[in-house]
Amino acid sequence: MHPLDTLREGLADLEARALLRRHRVADTPCAAHMTVDGRATVGFASNDYLGLAAHPLLADAVAEGARRFGSGSGGSHLLGGHSRAHAVLADELAAFAGGFVDAPRALTFSTGYMSNVAAVTALAGRGTTLFSDALNHASLIDGARLSRADVQVYPHADTAALEAMLEACDTPAKAIVTDAVFSMDGSIAPLARLLELAERHGAWLLVDDAHGFGVLGPQGRGAVAQAALRSPNLVYLCTFGKAVGVAGAAAIAHETVIEWLLQRARPYIFTTAASPAEAHAVSASLALIAGAEGDARRAHLAALIERTRTILRATPWRPIDSPTAVQPLIIGGNEDTLALTARLDAQGLWVPAIRPPTVPAGTSRLRISLSAGHSFDDLDRLQAALVHSGDCA
Ligand SMILES: Cc1ncc(COP(=O)(O)O)c(C=O)c1O
Numbered sequence: 001m002h003p004l005d006t007l008r009e010g011l012a013d014l015e016a017r018a019l020l021r022r023h024r025v026a027d028t029p030c031a032a033h034m035t036v037d038g039r040a041t042v043g044f045a046s047n048d049y050l051g052l053a054a055h056p057l058l059a060d061a062v063a064e065g066a067r068r069f070g071s072g073s074g075g076s077h078l079l080g081g082h083s084r085a086h087a088v089l090a091d092e093l094a095a096f097a098g099g100f101v102d103a104p105r106a107l108t109f110s111t112g113y114m115s116n117v118a119a120v121t122a123l124a125g126r127g128t129t130l131f132s133d134a135l136n137h138a139s140l141i142d143g144a145r146l147s148r149a150d151v152q153v154y155p156h157a158d159t160a161a162l163e164a165m166l167e168a169c170d171t172p173a174k175a176i177v178t179d180a181v182f183s184m185d186g187s188i189a190p191l192a193r194l195l196e197l198a199e200r201h202g203a204w205l206l207v208d209d210a211h212g213f214g215v216l217g218p219q220g221r222g223a224v225a226q227a228a229l230r231s232p233n234l235v236y237l238c239t240f241g242k243a244v245g246v247a248g249a250a251a252i253a254h255e256t257v258i259e260w261l262l263q264r265a266r267p268y269i270f271t272t273a274a275s276p277a278e279a280h281a282v283s284a285s286l287a288l289i290a291g292a293e294g295d296a297r298r299a300h301l302a303a304l305i306e307r308t309r310t311i312l313r314a315t316p317w318r319p320i321d322s323p324t325a326v327q328p329l330i331i332g333g334n335e336d337t338l339a340l341t342a343r344l345d346a347q348g349l350w351v352p353a354i355r356p357p358t359v360p361a362g363t364s365r366l367r368i369s370l371s372a373g374h375s376f377d378d379l380d381r382l383q384a385a386l387v388h389s390g391d392c393a
Pocket of ligand 1: 139211248
């Protein structure tokens with residue numbers, strides 16, 4: 001059989017199991033109200049939690065950054081590509097979100113996928129036992145696989161099970177790895193308890209706060225700040241493509257950890273540095289996030305979250321109890337979930353269906369993602385469409 005036929009068979013199999021994924025093309029910037037595939041829609045699909053992705057100040061910052069520092073970095077960070085914009089951003093990030101450790105330092109990356117793979121592979125290797133939450137993001141899982149550490153997966157958020165696993169482990173080098181906000185459930189990891197265990201067992205605690213940075217904690221400083229944790233064992237990972245409204249990511253930790261990543265993390269060393277224009281825009285976004293506008297957007301988002309929880313509890317499906325902007329509604333089967341998404345789509349609402357392997361089989365769901373750009377009218381429309389779809393389910 002030709003290798004192309006093998007791929008065709010694989011694709012046909014995905015289609016038969018309602019697992020094919022498709023692009024939808026946004027004709028207008030990411031926002032609560034946008035045009036997708038030529039049709040006006042209310043978008044509940046983005047991770048633009050503060051509604052900053054199309055903020056005019058950030059568009060200006062990208063343009064200004066490109067004029068001052070160039071559109072391209074021209075090289076990897078250690079071979080000519082590290083611009084003043086990257087250096088300034090790293091210092092701002094350490095000051096903004098590094099309050100959990102003395103001597104904080106930050107290192108920026110092009111994406112969160114890369115910062116996660118970088119941190120996990122640089123801090124865990126052969127001879128390390130790495131404890132990973134069962135619902136961790138794919139980038140942490142891939143980092144764990146690449147690291148060649150002995151990987152032990154603990155049941156989701158189950159700190160008693162993790163404690164037993166740590167006690168049974170006699171490897172001196174250990175790391176615990178967790179999402180802060182689980183991307184498909186919206187729930188928050190038990191960070192205080194995880195840190196207690198990490199410190200007691202001499203382990204790193206790597207926290208991926210992709211969905212909390214900018215949204216949780218005072219001034220949006222993130223999940224670790226919200227939990228008021230402090231420890232040199234913490235390695236904090238945050239991304240800029242979600243609430244920050246731009247792109248990129250950072251690792252923030254004790255300066256020695258960051259120096260180690262700079263020397264050893266292959267996804268940092270062997271890639272072109274992200275555009276300095278992007279770094280400049282992230283700096284502008286941090287100023288918005290930390291200020292009065294950020295507070296107002298977080299307050300509106302909190303009110304939208306509460307209203308959505310009430311709406312979802314009244315549907316015939318199973319909502320996950322989530323305190324964050326990610327509000328999942330479990331439908332169950334792939335076909336049923338796709339059919340519901342299509343019914344909402346017909347009513348001008350874009351709510352993505354999340355299916356395996358992103359979530360466990362049998363728990364396919366709608367992932368309703370809220371943004372400070374939404375209005376209560378948008379939620380009324382969502383409620384009406386869900387009621388209508390529930391009646392015809
Ligand atoms: C929990 C989590 N971590 C990391 C990432 C990767 O970040 P990025 O999109 O910047 O690569 C994502 C999503 O994209 C995520 O949901």
